[in-house]
Amino acid sequence: MLASLPLAYLILMAAAATFVFSFAMAKWIPGRKSRIVFPAVSVACCLGMILAGQLQYQHWSPQHMLVQYSFGWVGLTVGLFPSRKLMHQYAEEINRGVKREKYDVPKRYTMFAVMTVIAMSFVASLLS
Template sequence: MLTSVPIAWLWLLAAASTALSSCLLGSWIPLRKFRIAYPVTMVTGGAVLVVVCRLQGFGLAEALVMYSSAHIGLTLGLLPQRALFREVFERWRKGEPTDHIKIPGSHHAFLAFCVVGALFAGFALTR
């Protein structure tokens, strides 16, 4: 379904999902190094994903849809943790220990559910 649209729109979808993910996570974790490193890491990972997909016989359109789906799932899955990100950052900035702050198991489960669900939706949209 999505693979039938022009490839330029899929590049735009990939860029928009990367920008949205970077902006949201950058606002939750206001470190300059993170704001630079996160998009670079995600784009590099996306390039590796495209290469691996091409080597496995998938087209560029399928790879871009899966990349965008993964970013959407990651961003949605991290929504419940944004308060924890800010709390850890504030304590870290003040020099207080942050070892005792644990992420609840329900947050891990929600993150996994969102990422896997978005990837299944992306896979379904490529067929």
């Protein structure tokens, strides 16, 4: 369904997902680097997904991979929402120069992030 849309709409959808993710991460993780790093990593992941889709035995089209990327990236943003305060706290400590041996993240935060990415990827597969 969604993969049959014109490529321009799918690129717009991927750009919107990248913008939402980058905006959220820049807000949750203070610092100048986050405004540059997260959009660059997002674009690299998108291009990597398209390349990985082409290398698969089934040869997933770029349209399918753009749908997967968009839904997966929105799922990741939603999944990281509960841990935003913890990420903010750790980022501020790192900016002040405080180094910890281990940055503890509760398992419920990790499981929520993993489950939302899996659920959104499943929905993307159904809709594409």
